[in-house]
Each structure stands twice: as structure tokens, then as C-alpha cells.
Amino acid sequence: MVPRPAEACGLDRRPVLAIFPPSAADPGAKELALLIQARATQVLLTTDRYSDVHLKQVLAMAGREGLDIENLDPKLSDRAAKLLGAERVAWGALERN
Numbered sequence: 001m002v003p004r005p006a007e008a009c010g011l012d013r014r015p016v017l018a019i020f021p022p023s024a025a026d027p028g029a030k031e032l033a034l035l036i037q038a039r040a041t042q043v044l045l046t047t048d049r050y051s052d053v054h055l056k057q058v059l060a061m062a063g064r065e066g067l068d069i070e071n072l073d074p075k076l077s078d079r080a081a082k083l084l085g086a087e088r089v090a091w092g093a094l095e096r097n
Helices: 027-046 055-065 074-084
Strands: 016-019 088-090
Touching (some): 016 027, 016 074
Parallel strands (some): 016 088
8 A cells, every 4th residue: 555645754634624705695794704714714724633725726716617606505515625625615604684
């Protein structure tokens, strides 16, 4: 068995996580969604248990593949994760109550 590059260096491989900004209806909520995504990424990275896909990579992939990240569903989010090489994905929606 040939070791993977990370294992060959004695490093533990961390799962790759893609965090999508939550979808939002109005411009103010969209700004909040980006802040939530940034904070969620920061919090998860401090655990040192995950590698992340940068938001710019997420947005570029969505534009290139014609995926509307504002209207993700489980099937589309799985496709997006595979396109990004992510093993896990987080997404959601902001709602005004």
C-alpha cells in the first residue's frame, strides 16, 4: 500500500469542509450571510480538525458550473461538494421572523 502524501509526511489528513454562505433575500441579509460564513469558517478552523475551501473558490465554482448557491438543496449541495473536492458541506438559509 502506497501512503498518501500527508501520511508519508507523518501528518494526519483532515476532512475538507466547504461552508457556503446562507442564502438570503435582501442585500442587508446577504451581507450578514457572508459574515456568518466567515465566522463559521474561522470557528471551525480554530479546532484544527478541518481543512476549508475558501469562499472565493466556492463562488468561482458556482459561477463556472452554473450553480445557484442561493437555492441549494441537498442534491445540489452534494454536487457542489464533489466539484470542490470537499467531503463535508454546510449551507442554509436566513429567514426574517
